[in-house]
Amino acid sequence: xxxxxxxxxxxxxxxxxxxxxxxxxxxxxxxxxxxxxxxxxxxxxxxxxxxxxxxxxxxxxxxxxxxxxxxxxxxxxxxxxxxxxxxxxxxxxxxxxxxxxxxxxxxxxxxxxxxxxxxxxxxxxxxxxxxxxxxxxxxxxxxxxxxxxxxxxxxxxxxxxxxxxxxxxxxxxxxxxxxxxxxxxxxxxxxxxxxxxxxxxxxxxxxxxxxxxxxxxxxxxxxxxxxxxxxxxxxxxxxxxxxxxxxxxxxxxxxxxxxxxxx
Numbered sequence: 001x002x003x004x005x006x007x008x009x010x011x012x013x014x015x016x017x018x019x020x021x022x023x024x025x026x027x028x029x030x031x032x033x034x035x036x037x038x039x040x041x042x043x044x045x046x047x048x049x050x051x052x053x054x055x056x057x058x059x060x061x062x063x064x065x066x067x068x069x070x071x072x073x074x075x076x077x078x079x080x081x082x083x084x085x086x087x088x089x090x091x092x093x094x095x096x097x098x099x100x101x102x103x104x105x106x107x108x109x110x111x112x113x114x115x116x117x118x119x120x121x122x123x124x125x126x127x128x129x130x131x132x133x134x135x136x137x138x139x140x141x142x143x144x145x146x147x148x149x150x151x152x153x154x155x156x157x158x159x160x161x162x163x164x165x166x167x168x169x170x171x172x173x174x175x176x177x178x179x180x181x182x183x184x185x186x187x188x189x190x191x192x193x194x195x196x197x198x199x200x201x202x203x204x205x206x207x208x209x210x211x212x213x214x215x216x217x218x219x220x221x222x223x224x225x226x227x228x229x230x231x232x233x234x235x236x237x238x239x240x241x242x243x244x245x246x247x248x249x250x251x252x253x254x255x256x257x258x259x260x261x262x263x
Contacts, residue, residue: 008062015209017164024256025065027242033073046244061253069094076123090130093120097135106137113152134167140174175199184209204235212239227259
């Protein structure tokens, strides 16, 4: 069952990728992983009925962007089983980070990147990914300067497996360098964390896509004031916020509509 919203979520161009994304996207780490995550409260993974309810609410609000990753536990597999009408979604996944037995490890080799993309396609039950980001271990510049990871993603894009590529960066220098080699950056931005503003400004100047992570400071920030601050920044394409509680999700969607000027 869906709930009527005051207005649909506005959509914005994802840089020059040709993709249009809702200004609010759904983060799905909580669909598949509850270990080693930085949230104020612990949580249980939602059952299939709850995931379907969350996805239906997103569709009812006009949300089309969904963010997942191999490091998000069973998130990709669950989306592959439960996500319907693939053509209506812009799916973003990642490469580089793996999470097993409660621990993350990283592999940015070309062989692993290709295997990871192909595995994500199988898990998500799709023949293409709209966007794949490098899931940085924090050493953004080293990953990019070695070139192997970016080149492997470029080959995946040339093969039609991926429509656009980017990086979820962890440093300002890494974000700026990623703009030279990829289509999209995912950076941290909230009123308490503004270091990446120069990356967003440069992305806007270069017509590159910008996705925002940690918009609510991992659950510690006020939703509407944080979103208003973020949406004031030219060049921001969308904010990724995770939710597995329908009432919480509805509130976030309404806040995003108001904050983005959607009504």
